[in-house]
Amino acid sequence: MSVPAAAVRVLTPTGMLGAGFAQSTVDRGLALGADVISVDAGSTDSGPHYLGSGTAKTTAAAVARDLRMLLRASAQARIPLIVGSCGTSGTDSGVEWVAGVVDDVLREENLGLSVATIRSEQRADFINERLREGAVHPLAPAAALDEATVDSCTHVVGMMGHEPIEEALRAGADVVLAGRATDTAVAAAFPLMMGMPPGPTWHAAKIVECGGQCTTNPRTGGVLTTIDHTGFTIEPLDPDAACTPISVAAHMLYETVNPFRMREPAGELDVTESTYTALDARRVRVEGSRFHPAEQHTIKLEGARITGYETMSFTAIRDEHILAHVEDWTELFVKVFTDRVAQTLGLDSTDYDFDLRRYGYDAVLQTLDPAGRPPREIGVMLLVRAATQELATAVAKVANPLMLHLPTPDMAYLPSLAFATSPAETERGPVYEFVLNHVVDTRTPTEMFRIDHRKAPSHA
Structure with a gap:
């Protein structure tokens, strides 16, 4: 790890674990030399029920189908698999639910992969303590937080950045099952650990967060992005789809307040000087992306x-x-x-x-x-x-x-x-x-998260 890699290839098979994808998507990604598989498993798009109740919007059968292909690929290529926002909202119960599915698949497939779980659920007394210290701040248009509101929540999660995921990887995990995480942290953690520059890494992670949505045919599968020290190159994994400068650049309009800047726990992505160049009919090269570290690391709360x-x-x-x-x-x-x-x-x-x-x-x-x-x-x-x-x-x-x-x-x-x-x-x-639409000032990027390394399940 001391010598940065020349490039890191991130395979993103779909925008949502359980949404389904073709086996050919994964096969092509491995053939192109993927170094890591990243997939998001959660969202707040479907409203507060899943966080409030601690349940998933996806069915176990669909999640198991997708995980079976991804775990096989991880073992075959000997590359990490990272899943973020497990169980839709990233509650502890959601992480354990996905971990149970993973244990079953590993046992059935006789795969000896080590698994790390990262819990992101927060205790009310911890949040209230930080609130009294003046370390909790509202995000517009939310009002200042009070302890009664915190106490009224059935579940509260902190949205982690890349740091807890990187810590789990450095400790030897083959599979990382994270609680609530930014969509981008899931794809950014491994490249950052391997020494890729933060500007291209965070920009690439933003573009691939929804899989094939940055292509000309979002229904056909995922993408592979190659991040290096001057930029990144992105291509679809379906031969009939294409990435174009417009389809790639347009994804910065998705779920962002500002299409040129995006805040992460560790800082801010800045794409005002980014260039998008078609390398051929299917691939796009992006350069000029920058990342500005924040003076204060923060974690967003959802409750x-x-x-x-x-x-x-x-x-x-x-x-x-x-x-x-x-x-x-x-x-x-x-x-x-x-x-x-x-x-x-x-x-x-x-x-x-x-x-x-x-x-x-x-x-x-x-x-x-x-x-x-x-x-x-x-x-x-x-x-x-x-x-x-x-x-x-x-x-x-x-x-x-x-x-x-x-x-x-x-x-x-x-x-x-x-x-x-x-x-x-x-x-x-x-x-x-x-x-809750508030952030907490952190003392360390990982203090609000708990990592557990699980033994590989015994084989059937």
Whole structure:
């Protein structure tokens, strides 16, 4: 490790573990000389439920399928495999869930790979202690944090940079299963450990974070990036796809506040001077990327808490008259519904909350949806939230006859609408919200994370 490598090749087979990819993707990456396999396994894209509940959005069978191919490749090529944000949100339970799948595959495949797990879940008392020390700061638009908010979270994770992953690799791990991590840290850790410069490394890691999304055909598989001391070269692993200067440069627009700068725990990536050059019809060369180390290393906190319990009901409307006067129908629904809840259950707006979404009309864009002719049909989804599941369901049931037969004010007959399910009410359980968007000043880059080196499972 004392002499920097001339280049490091990072194989990223997919943007999300469990999303699936072809065996040919991995085979081609190994044939091109991959030095490490990196794959992200988590995201906050699907909302706070997975962090709040500590469960995964992916099914175990899909994760096992992907891991089987990757673990075989790691053993065959004798290169590390790094998985970040295990179990979707990177909770301790998510890491253990993925580690259990890995243990099963290693045993079944008779693979003697060593595994390190990195836990990123944070204790409330630790965060509150750092809060009292003035070491916790809000990120816009969040407000200053208080201890009650921290205590209300069911799970809190810290988003690690590359340093804990590098520590696990240096200790000899063949497979690193990390808790919550930046998408880029998963791909950057090994090249940085091997002496690659931070500018090209962090930029390359950002481009490959979503696998083939930086190619002309994101559905066809992953990418291989070769990082050296002056830049990086990226190419798709599907022969029918291509990387172009536009497809590569455009990925800096994805999930960033500023397309030229991106903050990591250790500093800031700066691509204002980067150049993107097509080497041929499929490969792109990037140079000029820089990385500015931060004066203070920070770790971002993510936390979720229960805000209530939710019950859902869904009906469909094809009555032409209602569709032509859907605003009048909605206004009447809200009035009749709230009046009946007050009359039958004795509740007011402080006791429950509800949302009425009209799919096919304005459910997605709401007031931004351009006006047009009436749709042929719309789906109406009612979401009721209350302090208990029983109360949410009771309120939703008050709406049942309205979602089946409510006419517009000028109709002389009762229309028949169509429930999507029977029973019409579906209990969705606890509903969570994100409440932490803050960073912690760290004393060391690894102090908030716990690394455990596991023995290889005995073979069947």
